[in-house]
Amino acid sequence: MADDRARPAPPFPYMRYAKQRLGFDRPMNLGMSGIRPPADALLADLGVGPLSGAPLGAAAYRAALAARFEVDPAQVHPAVGTSHANFLIGFALARGGRVWAEEPGYGAFRAIADEVGATFHPLLRRPELGWALDPLVLKQAAREGADVVFVSDLHNPTGKRLTDDDFAGLAELAEATGAWIVVDEVYADFDPVPRPSAVHRNPRFLVTSSLTKVHGLGDLRAGWILGGEQIIEQLAEVDDVVCPALSGTLMAQAASYVAHGRERAAVIRDRAAWRLDQVDRWVEATPHMSWVRPDGGISGFVRVGEGQETDQGDRLAAQAEARHGVLLVPGSYFQRPAWVRISYDLDEEILGPALDGVAQAARELFG
Ligand SMILES: Cc1ncc(COP(=O)(O)O)c(C=O)c1O
Helix, strand or coil: CCCCCCCCCCCCHHHHHHHHHCCCCCCCCCCCCCCCCCCHHHHHHCCCCCCCCCCCCHHHHHHHHHHHHCCCHHHEEEEEHHHHHHHHHHHHHCCCCEEEEEECCCCHHHHHHHHCCCEEEEEEEEHHHCCEECHHHHHHHHHHCCCEEEEECCCCCCCCCCCHHHHHHHHHHHHHHCCEEEEECCCHHHCCCCCCCHHHCCCCEEEEEECCCCCCCCCCCEEEEECCHHHHHHHHHHHHHHCCCCCHHHHHHHHHHHCCHHHHHHHHHHHHHHHHHHHHHHHHHCCCEEECCCCCCCEEEEEECCCCCCCHHHHHHHHHHHHHCCCCEEHHHHCCCCEEEEECCCCHHHHHHHHHHHHHHHHHHHC
């Protein structure tokens, strides 16, 4: 029988040493592998800067995140967006092992499993359960074994939050298998009923997130992992190979923003709320469309027509774009070609016509 236990990722001790010991502030330092940063004036002439002056300056960023999520700074690992955070966890903890991830779900979870040579197993979320995790599949995972489990909260593509039962099932799975449960909270600030980060629920839970989605700061690529101190230290050691440091300049900016993260999230959530109501009314009134109303945010997953295994969602997305210039994400990107993901953070005068375009495309295809 093949050995499918996860193999530990190799550490890179030199980078640990270099980050901790080598610095331009040390006297008689014959150890530096790069030159001193150019003067600010020179950089300005070249159209660069100002730089933070703290190339490894994660302390302020860590502290801001620790305050925001009520954890110790040692429980925070900075990352280049949620993508890096998720990949690092897969690479560090699931190489050659078993990854379970929610389905329908964000396709990167499966890609990460493939890239780290892990086997992939779908953890089904069911529309008839309001997109909750299927308890039977959670039990199957507990029997078969798991190294890393990926779920998102709010869920991409449905906008549903994980329930207390989901969390209890995930905690049982972690206990039965020793798996790490990754709760991707990149959409969590969209939740109209803010909850403490899932990192507080269980020592086997790791949380990944960033400012790229809810906060619209894709340009900063500022992300993070939250977890217990020991596992965060283990991940940091592996990250010495993948991404030894983030830009100090970006972390300084992100730290300033995160200090206002709560207030900003409240403003953004309110802005999203009326659109959700509008799209909910549209789904109700439009032939061939149905959904489980999202809990919050700017996206939902719409079922197109009836029938079990159809590609009606993909066909609707193609028709809406070709005939009406309206973009929807085909459900096949979330392993469900009968569905489409619809995102509605548009100005009011565009949202109505865009929804009309989708309704017309559906009429053209399905009568
Ligand atoms: C669930 C989920 N996680 C992570 C990402 C990527 O996040 P980031 O831009 O922070 O890398 C996405 C992007 O769509 C996503 O849907």
